[in-house]
Structure formats: C-alpha cells, structure tokens
Amino acid sequence: MLYLHDVWINWFEGEENGYNVCYFHEWRKDDGVELLDQVPLLYISEALFDYIENDLHDLPEDLMQQICERAYVRKGQERKPLEYAAVVTDGNDIIAFDTIGYQIPVRKSRLIPRQEQLAFDMIKTTQPESFNFNERDIEKEYHILSMEPRLIHGLTRKERNLKQILMIALDQLRTTNNLEELRYWLTEWDPKQYPYIRYMKEDRVWETLYEGVKHGWSNWHEDLCAKMIKGQPFLEKMWEMEQETKQNTSNLN
Numbered sequence: 001m002l003y004l005h006d007v008w009i010n011w012f013e014g015e016e017n018g019y020n021v022c023y024f025h026e027w028r029k030d031d032g033v034e035l036l037d038q039v040p041l042l043y044i045s046e047a048l049f050d051y052i053e054n055d056l057h058d059l060p061e062d063l064m065q066q067i068c069e070r071a072y073v074r075k076g077q078e079r080k081p082l083e084y085a086a087v088v089t090d091g092n093d094i095i096a097f098d099t100i101g102y103q104i105p106v107r108k109s110r111l112i113p114r115q116e117q118l119a120f121d122m123i124k125t126t127q128p129e130s131f132n133f134n135e136r137d138i139e140k141e142y143h144i145l146s147m148e149p150r151l152i153h154g155l156t157r158k159e160r161n162l163k164q165i166l167m168i169a170l171d172q173l174r175t176t177n178n179l180e181e182l183r184y185w186l187t188e189w190d191p192k193q194y195p196y197i198r199y200m201k202e203d204r205v206w207e208t209l210y211e212g213v214k215h216g217w218s219n220w221h222e223d224l225c226a227k228m229i230k231g232q233p234f235l236e237k238m239w240e241m242e243q244e245t246k247q248n249t250s251n252l253n
Contacts, residue, residue, distance in 0.1 A: 019152050
C-alpha cells in the first residue's frame with residue numbers, strides 16, 4: 001500500500017458536493033488545518049472518485065477494510081489513529097476523506113499543491129485498484145440547497161457561501177409561498193417587471209425570481225441577499241462571517 005506522510009489537511013464536514021471542498025488557494029487563516037502524520041493513498045477509478053467526491057453514500061466495504069486504522073493524525077507529540085481515512089485519486093484530481101467512524105466520507109479535504117504532485121508521481125507506475133463498487137443507479141439529485149455545479153462554476157469561496165445563504169433565504173420564501181412577499185422580492189430583483197409582476201400567480205412569480213437569481217453572482221445578488229436576511233439572526237451571522245473572513249496567505253506550500 002502507498003502512503004503519504006506529513007500531509008496538511010483542511011477538513012470540510014458534511015459536504016456532498018466537491019465544489020464546496022476548497023482547493024488550497026481558497027483556504028483561510030481561520031480554517032482548522034491539521035497534520036496527518038501518515039495516510040494511505042489509493043489510486044481508484046474515475047467513477048468511484050466522483051462517488052466519493054460528490055456524494056455522502058456508503059463506501060465499499062473492501063475499501064474500508066483496507067484503510068482501517070492506517071492513517072494517523074499528529075497533535076503535538078501525540079500520534080492518534082483515524083479509523084477510516086485515506087487520500088484517493090483517479091489520476092486527474094485528488095481528495096482526502098475521513099469517515100469519523102461511519103461508512104460515509106463525512107469529512108473531505110484537498111491537499112496542498114506540493115503534496116498533490118507527490119501523490120501523482122507515486123501512482124505513475126501503478127494501475128487503479130479495483131473495489132467492490134457497483135455504479136449504482138444513484139442519480140445525483142440537485143436542488144435549491146444543493147445546486148448544480150454549472151450554477152457555481154467560476155465563483156470564489158466567498159461568493160459560493162453567500163450564494164448558499166441566498167438560496168436558504170429563497171427556500172424559506174418558497175416554503176411560506178406568500179404571494180405578496182414573492183411579488184415584493186421579485187420587484188426588488190427586477191423592478192422593470194413591476195407592471196407584469198402584480199398580475200402573476202405564485203408559481204409564475206417564484207419561477208421568474210429563481211430563474212433570475214440562480215445563475216452566477218453579482219452585486220445585485222449580494223444586495224438582494226443582504227435585504228432578504230434582515231431580521232434572521234442565524235443567516236445574518238453567516239453573512240457577517242463571510243464579510244470578515246480573509247484568504248490564507250500561509251507558506252504551507
């Protein structure tokens with residue numbers, strides 16, 4: 001089995017979409033970066049890699065057995081085993097995961113570029129391992145709180161997080177489904193449509209609003225988000241945290 005040593009890890013917990021597991025250039029000063037003293041490196045198929053990176057389903061049992069207590073985290077002078085953790089690659093991309101004792105990849109992390117390159121070099125003369133993995137008929141389902149990658153593509157970490165806050169606010173708006181509220185927020189988003197908005201029914205207003213805001217990110221999106229979350233302490237706190245964060249400028253690489 002191949003192993004990587006002294007691996008810097010920045011865990012993102014409970015992320016089913018790989019686009020929310022940030023690459024090194026988006027790590028932040030207040031992220032909880034930790035050091036893995038040792039971690040197994042597995043060269044796997046593209047299908048299994050995508051399954052691990054972009055979902056939270058059960059991992060193959062034979063993969064779990066192979067990595068059981070083979071990874072160690074270093075905290076001060078203490079070396080502690082992780083029950084099920086590994087770095088996996090399909091030869092094109094790399095991701096680390098830790099199940100924290102479960103059957104699913106609860107925590108995921110990218111690697112720093114130097115260690116990514118080392119992993120690619122290590123698998124050059126090997127073939128992908130075969131695991132008891134059936135490309136099940138599990139079709140990835142995207143929705144307002146788990147957006148399609150094409151709706152996120154090109155956004156920075158801050159923009160992705162702000163967009164997630166906006167989607168939570170929109171989801172709440174849709175759940176309430178108050179016609180006057182819907183019309184108000186569509187007017188805020190697109191005032192030019194006001195002469196038509198007042199004649200629209202709930203479904204039409206909602207579809208017009210969602211179709212308008214779901215693509216990309218702009219100052220108009222940010223302005224709408226700031227207005228929609230007013231008076232909602234939880235979302236306001238998330239918003240404030242994003243405004244205060246700074247990108248990491250460490251020299252881990």
